[in-house]
Amino acid sequence: MSLNASLNRFLEEYPAAREQQFAGSPVAEFVRQDVPAVIEEMIPSGERYLVHGSAGQRNWAQVPWVAVFDRLITETAQDGYCVVYLIREDFSGIYLSLNQGVTIAKNVYGVGAKEALRARAADFLARLGELPDSYASGPIDLNTKSSVSLGAFYELGSICAKYYAKDAIPTDEKLETDLNEFINLYFLLATKDLLPGIEVLEDDEKSLDKEDLRTLTEHKRIERNRKLAEKAKKIHGYACQACNFSFEERYGELGTGYIEAHHLTPLHKPKGQKITLNSKTDFAVLCSNCHRMIHKSKFVSQVKEFRAEYIV
Numbered sequence: 171m172s173l174n175a176s177l178n179r180f181l182e183e184y185p186a187a188r189e190q191q192f193a194g195s196p197v198a199e200f201v202r203q204d205v206p207a208v209i210e211e212m213i214p215s216g217e218r219y220l221v222h223g224s225a226g227q228r229n230w231a232q233v234p235w236v237a238v239f240d241r242l243i244t245e246t247a248q249d250g251y252c253v254v255y256l257i258r259e260d261f262s263g264i265y266l267s268l269n270q271g272v273t274i275a276k277n278v279y280g281v282g283a284k285e286a287l288r289a290r291a292a293d294f295l296a297r298l299g300e301l302p303d304s305y306a307s308g309p310i311d312l313n314t315k316s317s318v319s320l321g322a323f324y325e326l327g328s329i330c331a332k333y334y335a336k337d338a339i340p341t342d343e344k345l346e347t348d349l350n351e352f353i354n355l356y357f358l359l360a361t362k363d364l365l366p367g368i369e370v371l372e373d374d375e376k377s378l379d380k381e382d383l384r385t386l387t388e389h390k391r392i393e394r395n396r397k398l399a400e401k402a403k404k405i406h407g408y409a410c411q412a413c414n415f416s417f418e419e420r421y422g423e424l425g426t427g428y429i430e431a432h433h434l435t436p437l438h439k440p441k442g443q444k445i446t447l448n449s450k451t452d453f454a455v456l457c458s459n460c461h462r463m464i465h466k467s468k469f470v471s472q473v474k475e476f477r478a479e480y481i482v
């Protein structure tokens with residue numbers, strides 16, 4: 171099914187479905203499975219992006235959504251920010267929005283959550299700089315009936331958005347262009363968001379220029395991503411690929427299952443080049459010493475060369 175057909179079906183069938191039982195609803199299943207599958211086909215691969223849809227957890231959501239998550243920023247709609255399709259509560263149309271996770275903000279800021287989301291949206295927007303005229307920036311109107319519903323928070327969490335009225339959902343080609351424009355903005359924002367605080371840097375990293383720091387932080391975030399790192403370790407094993415050190419051999423049970431995942435993106439990649447996150451080809455496993463040293467060396471993405479130069 172095409173995206174245009176999917177969004178139309180979503181708007182057509184959701185109102186009636188919501189009058190029926192939630193458990194086992196084919197429409198809820200459609201939002202959870204089918205729409206994300208269509209969107210996955212349209213966005214860059216490489217395991218960086220996840221697509222999820224939700225029509226509610228135990229009961230129907232007032233504002234169902236389908237979102238694209240950058241795994242380096244968030245893997246849920248509760249925190250961070252994402253690109254998301256949000257349906258208006260009266261089903262008169264759909265927003266494509268670069269929006270924020272609201273659940274954690276609600277917990278952290280309490281009654282001040284809406285103001286915090288609005289302020290953060292303005293801050294993100296300022297970081298993106300000038301946007302095309304066809305983008306609406308700032309709050310969107312989901313026609314929410316309750317000021318405490320999640321929808322009321324998504325309204326203020328929107329950084330920028332495009333609106334598609336029910337009877338005027340664009341062609342697939344246009345939807346795909348819009349979606350990829352939003353993914354690019356998301357990527358841009360994530361890149362700008364990756365500058366670390368000085369306190370987390372190693373001494374020899376403090377002299378790096380802004381661009382190199384950003385790349386290094388991106389690299390560290392990738393390596394700290396638990397799912398990706400675990401998958402890489404399963405594939406590559408638990409012996410250092412540079413020096414063969416095994417934590418289990420040296421430390422016994424204490425070291426069982428310990429090794430560090432190292433991402434192979436060149437730190438000096440051409441600007442704008444998107445990284446891929448394939449656990450097999452884009453990762454190596456290293457002991458802590460080799461990991462630290464490979465970062466200092468000129469072989470950061472070349473384990474074999476590093477090994478040849480320093481180990482054997």
Ligand SMILES: [Zn+2]
Nearest residue numbers: 410413457460
């Ligand atoms: Zn090693």
Ligand SMILES: [Zn+2]
Nearest residue numbers: 393431432433
């Ligand atoms: Zn590394």
